[in-house]
Amino acid sequence: MRIYCSTFSGRALLLAAGLMLTAGAAAAQNVSRPDCIIDVTLTAAGQTAGGPGTCGNNINGVYEWRFNYKSTGFSALSVVVQSAPDVSGAPGTWVPFAGTVTGSNPNTAITQASSNFVGFYPWVRVLLSSVTGTGTITGQLYGCREPGCSITGATITAIVAIPNPLPVDGPTAAGSAPTTPPVLVAGQDGAPGVIRVLKTDANGSPIPANGSSADSDAINNTELTPTGAAGGVLYPRVFQRVFNGATWDRMRGNTLGTFVQGPVASTGANAGNPVKIGAPFNTTQPTFTNGQVGDAQLSARGAQIVVPGVEGFPVTVTANQPANSTATWDSTTPLNTTLAVSTVGYANVAFGLVSVAPITGGVVSFEGTMDGTNWVLVSVVGIGNSNNGSTTITLATQSNNIWQMFVGGLTSFRLRLSTVITGAGTATFSMVPTVIGTEFQQIVAQANGLNLHTNVDALPGATTAQGDAQTNSPVQPTATVSFTAIKEPVYPFVFNGATWDRIRGTTNGVFSQGPVASGATNAGNPLKIGGPFNTTQPTVTDGQMVDGQFTARGTLKVTPGVEGFPVTVTSNSPTPTGAATAQADGATNTPTVPTVGAGPSAETVPNYPYKFNGATWDRDFVCTLSAPITYSAASGTLQIVALSGSTIIRVCHISLSSSAASNFTLEYGTGSSCGTGTNPLTGAYNNVTTLALDFAGTLRTPASQALCIVSSASITAGGVVTYAQF
Numbered sequence: 001m002r003i004y005c006s007t008f009s010g011r012a013l014l015l016a017a018g019l020m021l022t023a024g025a026a027a028a029q030n031v032s033r034p035d036c037i038i039d040v041t042l043t044a045a046g047q048t049a050g051g052p053g054t055c056g057n058n059i060n061g062v063y064e065w066r067f068n069y070k071s072t073g074f075s076a077l078s079v080v081v082q083s084a085p086d087v088s089g090a091p092g093t094w095v096p097f098a099g100t101v102t103g104s105n106p107n108t109a110i111t112q113a114s115s116n117f118v119g120f121y122p123w124v125r126v127l128l129s130s131v132t133g134t135g136t137i138t139g140q141l142y143g144c145r146e147p148g149c150s151i152t153g154a155t156i157t158a159i160v161a162i163p164n165p166l167p168v169d170g171p172t173a174a175g176s177a178p179t180t181p182p183v184l185v186a187g188q189d190g191a192p193g194v195i196r197v198l199k200t201d202a203n204g205s206p207i208p209a210n211g212s213s214a215d216s217d218a219i220n221n222t223e224l225t226p227t228g229a230a231g232g233v234l235y236p237r238v239f240q241r242v243f244n245g246a247t248w249d250r251m252r253g254n255t256l257g258t259f260v261q262g263p264v265a266s267t268g269a270n271a272g273n274p275v276k277i278g279a280p281f282n283t284t285q286p287t288f289t290n291g292q293v294g295d296a297q298l299s300a301r302g303a304q305i306v307v308p309g310v311e312g313f314p315v316t317v318t319a320n321q322p323a324n325s326t327a328t329w330d331s332t333t334p335l336n337t338t339l340a341v342s343t344v345g346y347a348n349v350a351f352g353l354v355s356v357a358p359i360t361g362g363v364v365s366f367e368g369t370m371d372g373t374n375w376v377l378v379s380v381v382g383i384g385n386s387n388n389g390s391t392t393i394t395l396a397t398q399s400n401n402i403w404q405m406f407v408g409g410l411t412s413f414r415l416r417l418s419t420v421i422t423g424a425g426t427a428t429f430s431m432v433p434t435v436i437g438t439e440f441q442q443i444v445a446q447a448n449g450l451n452l453h454t455n456v457d458a459l460p461g462a463t464t465a466q467g468d469a470q471t472n473s474p475v476q477p478t479a480t481v482s483f484t485a486i487k488e489p490v491y492p493f494v495f496n497g498a499t500w501d502r503i504r505g506t507t508n509g510v511f512s513q514g515p516v517a518s519g520a521t522n523a524g525n526p527l528k529i530g531g532p533f534n535t536t537q538p539t540v541t542d543g544q545m546v547d548g549q550f551t552a553r554g555t556l557k558v559t560p561g562v563e564g565f566p567v568t569v570t571s572n573s574p575t576p577t578g579a580a581t582a583q584a585d586g587a588t589n590t591p592t593v594p595t596v597g598a599g600p601s602a603e604t605v606p607n608y609p610y611k612f613n614g615a616t617w618d619r620d621f622v623c624t625l626s627a628p629i630t631y632s633a634a635s636g637t638l639q640i641v642a643l644s645g646s647t648i649i650r651v652c653h654i655s656l657s658s659s660a661a662s663n664f665t666l667e668y669g670t671g672s673s674c675g676t677g678t679n680p681l682t683g684a685y686n687n688v689t690t691l692a693l694d695f696a697g698t699l700r701t702p703a704s705q706a707l708c709i710v711s712s713a714s715i716t717a718g719g720v721v722t723y724a725q726f
Contacts, residue, residue: 034142036062040069042079042128042137050125050141051091058122065097065117065143067126071110073135079128080106081141083121091123117143217249238492239500253494255468255501257511261525274530274554278547279304281540301537302549303559321434328428329362331421340414343368343407343433350383351415351431352402355395362395362421364429366403368410368692375414377685379693380405389698392418395427406694407433470500531556587617621724623652623697629719631658631711637673640721641707647725649707651699655692656719663712664688668701674708681707697724 036055042048050056067081083098084091096105099119106129107113126141171180186197200206240251252259263272279296288294297305327339343349367375377391380403393401407413415429470493493500504511515524531548540546549557587610609620627640641649654666664685669678681701685691701707711717 035060035145036143038124038126038141040067040126040137040139040141042126043135045128045130048125048127051123056124056141058120058124061120061145062124062143063118063120063145064147065124065141066114067107067117067139067141068112068114069107069137069139070112071135071137074110074131074133074137076108076130076132077110077128077135077137078106078108078130079126079137081115081117082125082127083119084123084125086122094123094125094127097121097124218244218247240492240494240503250495250500252497252515253501253503253513254496255504257504257513258494259515259524260512260527261515262527263525265525266522268525272528274528276531276547277529278302278531278545281542281544281546283542298546298548299559300540300546301559302531302534302540302546303557304548306558322432324430324432326428326430327415328426329417329421330426331423333417333421335417335420337417338414339429339431340412341431341433343410343413346433346435347406347408348404348434349407349413349431350402350404350434351429352400353393353398354400354428354430355398356426356428358423359395359421359425359427360423361419362417362423362427363392363419364395364427365392365416365418366390366405366413367416368407368413370410370692372411374690375416376688376690376692378405378410378413379695379699381696381698389695391693395421396423406696409692468499468501530554585616585618621650621697621726623650623722623724625725626720626722629654629656629709629717629721631715631717633714633716635662635711635714637667637675637708637710639673639706639708641723641725643670643704643706644725646703648703649701649705650697650724650726651695651707652697652722652724653692653694654719654721656690656717658689658691658711658715658717660713660715661687661689662715662717664691665710666699667708667710668705669708670704670706674706677705678708684712691719 036058038050038054038056040049055062065081069079071077081097082094083096084094086092097117097119098121099117101115101117103115104113105115105117107115124141124143128137172178184197186195188194189196198206241248242251264270279298281298281300281302285297286294299305325339325341327337329337341349366378366380368378369375379389379391381389382401383404405413413431413433415431421427492503494503514527516522529548531550533550533552533554537549538546551557610617611620625641629638629640631638643649649668651666656664665683666681667674667678668681670676681699707721707723
């Protein structure tokens with residue numbers, strides 16, 4: 001006979017002595033139920049059973065253990081029962097069971113074995129330490145807090161704990177048909193309250209109740225279920241809400257549509273994901289009358305078609321350009337006098353010279369800094385009567401001119417009088433930083449969006465007409481018992497600031513609008529826009545929708561009046577006709593004007609940017625290639641770019657940082673490290689540790705030459721050169 005004793009509130013209740021004597025007469029021995037059972041299935045060396053997550057975390061105080069196992073498949077094995085001390089709630093170092101062992105530990109029997117263990121240790125487990133071949137070990141490690149369950153033939157009176165609270169299982173497994181009556185579910189209806197059984201309809205669905213409360217913003221993120229009376233089919237209005245990151249606010253809008261905004265306010269820090277934009281491509285340009293709304297037009301490759309300042313609608317661009325900084329220098333001006341401007345937040349610096357003769361001497365150096373302390377020579381390109389790049393100008397030989405320089409990364413730029421002026425003349429400089437670069441780019445982004453999908457079932461019963469200006473205290477309709485499932489049609493509303501209006505739209509979609517009317521004071525957050533970047537542009541046919549196309553840096557590609565979609569411009573401009581010719585460098589300074597037709601009509605003129613080289617026109621280009629500059633405790637000549645056939649190396653930018661000051665010179669030539677036909681490309685940049693030069697492609701080698709750099713000192717340095725080679 002087996003006797004079980006339970007525990008309650010931490011105390012063991014022992015059966016009465018008379019019952020124990022009676023039970024003793026009915027059986028020869030009493031055996032307690034194990035306090036811990038660890039099932040063991042091991043198939044590979046290093047696998048364990050027990051330990052953390054099992055009763056091998058010996059919080060029950062098990063004192064005696066027995067390990068029984070059987071093995072199949074393995075030709076050799078070693079399995080060991082281990083114990084470990086407790087270290088801050090985790091097992092310490094595992095060792096073979098440190099108490100008294102009867103039998104083998106580790107066991108190496110490849111058929112079956114059994115061992116007994118006595119002693120309390122905080123952590124216990126089984127480890128399969130080594131095997132030969134493949135197979136499986138199965139068995140159990142079980143133990144008791146009192147002697148008996150792990151020792152064959154013991155006669156004891158068991159004291160066994162029953163869990164408190166006691167786990168309760170239903171009579172039928174999940175997924176199976178019920179076989180016994182269910183247990184009622186109930187709740188208390190208030191303090192002191194009465195216990196009420198939950199009600200359902202004939203199909204087992206809960207019967208909702210009627211109830212409402214005034215609506216407001218900042219609803220707690222813990223959703224509340226409405227209360228109410230008996231009912232069946234519901235036809236509630238849906239008062240839409242949006243999550244603000246902490247609580248729920250009413251969705252805003254009016255009878256014209258839902259307010260749409262971005263995730264951050266205007267001038268706020270960028271956040272969220274961009275929203276893709278698109279528009280139709282039409283081979284025939286649409287025509288609108290005054291006040292009509294029209295689709296934005298895209299080309300067949302997804303580029304936005306723009307027409308600046310036409311059809312009586314001029315575009316006004318106001319640039320944010322500071323006032324010019326000026327200085328007039330003559331023979332009385334001290335050496336190293338400077339004229340400087342801050343370039344933080346600006347992309348370019350432009351400056352001009354008005355020279356009044358006679359000036360017989362004097363040199364002005366161009367310098368930039370990244371830290372406000374260390375100034376280095378930088379190359380500046382003339383855009384007036386001379387477009388050669390240089391780091392200095394000689395006033396005696398320099399006439400009136402204008403220069404421009406890209407200053408990205410610099411904090412300041414200055415002109416420094418590096419050689420004093422001689423002669424009775426004057427040199428007047430005017431300098432200004434600018435924010436608009438050589439390319440005008442439209443920057444776009446995206447905002448976080450959430451698509452709402454609603455599935456509406458077939459609805460029994462009737463509905464009532466929905467109207468605008470619903471009260472801010474929505475009423476949950478009283479429901480009646482219909483003996484059918486509860487189905488809810490969705491009638492979306494938006495909050496207009498005082499009452500609720502129906503969301504407007506058609507079968508084509510929901511109307512969308514901004515938070516304020518046209519011409520009204522700005523309010524709300526701007527909606528970010530975005531689109532895909534594709535290395536291969538898409539191709540669409542007439543009338544199809546197409547994504548707006550963006551560059552790899554997030555700028556919107558725009559195409560003014562191309563790809564079979566001419567832009568109608570009301571003007572007296574003639575219409576170019578004929579075909580374009582192949583583009584090449586060295587174009588004549590007298591461009592050929594295409595044959596034109598008479599009268600105002602559509603214009604389709606390709607634009608191929610050229611730059612004047614002093615005699616002819618060359619195609620504009622970008623430097624898509626780069627090469628590293630690396631000195632490792634070395635000096636002398638280092639080849640940066642190898643020659644390639646008859647091509648010319650065009651340098652856009654070069655920069656480096658050195659461990660020590662050195663004199664640097666750029667050279668070109670052929671052979672190993674420009675060793676044959678070596679010629680300097682620049683003068684020496686003396687005593688330099690950091691160098692950053694921008695040439696915009698104006699610094700060029702002759703054809704069939706390599707590009708090299710020369711260091712006068714042994715240094716460790718690194719840098720980069722960007723260039724084009726064709």
